[in-house]
Amino acid sequence: MTEQAHATTGTYLRVAAILVMITLIEVGVFYVPAFQSALVPVLLVLSAVKFALVVMFYMHLKFDNRFFTFLFGGPLLLALAVVTGLLFIFYGTVRLRTGM
Amino acid sequence: MAYNTDTHAVAAAHGHATFMGLDNRKMAFWAFIGSECLLFASLISTYLVYKGRSLVGPYPHEILNIPFTSFSTFDLLMSSLAMVLALAAIQRGDMKQGKIWLFVTALLGLVFLGGQYWEFSHFVHEGLGLTTNLFGSTFYVLTGTHGAHVTVGVIWLLTLWVQALRGKLGPENAVTVEITGLYWHFVDVVWIVIFTVVYLIQ
Numbered sequence: 001m002t003e004q005a006h007a008t009t010g011t012y013l014r015v016a017a018i019l020v021m022i023t024l025i026e027v028g029v030f031y032v033p034a035f036q037s038a039l040v041p042v043l044l045v046l047s048a049v050k051f052a053l054v055v056m057f058y059m060h061l062k063f064d065n066r067f068f069t070f071l072f073g074g075p076l077l078l079a080l081a082v083v084t085g086l087l088f089i090f091y092g093t094v095r096l097r098t099g100m
Numbered sequence: 101m102a103y104n105t106d107t108h109a110v111a112a113a114h115g116h117a118t119f120m121g122l123d124n125r126k127m128a129f130w131a132f133i134g135s136e137c138l139l140f141a142s143l144i145s146t147y148l149v150y151k152g153r154s155l156v157g158p159y160p161h162e163i164l165n166i167p168f169t170s171f172s173t174f175d176l177l178m179s180s181l182a183m184v185l186a187l188a189a190i191q192r193g194d195m196k197q198g199k200i201w202l203f204v205t206a207l208l209g210l211v212f213l214g215g216q217y218w219e220f221s222h223f224v225h226e227g228l229g230l231t232t233n234l235f236g237s238t239f240y241v242l243t244g245t246h247g248a249h250v251t252v253g254v255i256w257l258l259t260l261w262v263q264a265l266r267g268k269l270g271p272e273n274a275v276t277v278e279i280t281g282l283y284w285h286f287v288d289v290v291w292i293v294i295f296t297v298v299y300l301i302q
Contacts, residue, residue: 075134
């Protein structure tokens with residue numbers, strides 16, 4: 001049995017359609033003034049969904065050995081921690097200096 | 101899982117199996133992709149840390165072109181679809197379709213690079229250079245590094261396509277195509293993040 005038993009061409013096309021729809025929603029949200037207050041969390045969630053879809057279906061992590069998920073997921077979590085940590089350090093410093 | 105059993109049996113038959121039964125080339129490449137996550141995390145962090153701290157313009161909201169970049173994003177997403185269709189075709193031995201989709205993937209990559217060249221040229225014309233301000237420095241380094249990865253991917257894809265044309269690529273090399281696909285999809289997911297963080301969240 002091959003990969004086709006798990007992810008068919010139809011699945012790939014459906015994932016592509018969802019990715020395009022999410023991108024359209026992202027751009028739409030960007031231009032709608034009513035969404036400006038919630039823009040950052042909404043865009044980050046939509047981006048995370050797109051990221052997960054590509055990794056799970058196109059990079060086959062959903063079907064492949066869990067060890068590959070560990071090899072990718074470990075550094076990815078570390079990368080997220082680095083980004084979060086640096087933002088906290090730098091923006092925290094600015095707030096302390098300005099008192100805001 | 102059947103997918104694992106199948107690919108791992110191929111790995112064992114070609115002497116590429118690890119003691120875990122996994123293909124050592126795929127394992128090494130996933131580890132490489134993991135290290136790439138950290139590289140791009142450092143560049144994205146740098147962009148975010150210096151965001152809004154430029155003392156002179158042009159500023160992001162004055163210069164970034166969302167409709168154009170949305171098209172580039174669409175282009176790269178479609179290239180990922182083409183890549184996965186190329187792999188599926190080669191895995192089932194349909195080399196005619198495999199060659200077509202490999203070429204389409206490379207072509208869409210070239211379109212993305214052309215768009216990036218146009219964008220960079222436009223920005224330079226507007227007065228944003230690498231050393232103009234903090235936005236210019238972090239923007240060009242981040243998107244330029246991504247563009248360099250896309251360039252490597254396009255060369256890699258065209259190399260595979262030429263091999264396929266010469267009859268040197270078949271279902272027995274499916275893991276090679278799969279690894280190329282992993283690289284290409286990773287370049288795509290990095291762009292998904294860059295599109296949101298740099299272009300949409302201004």
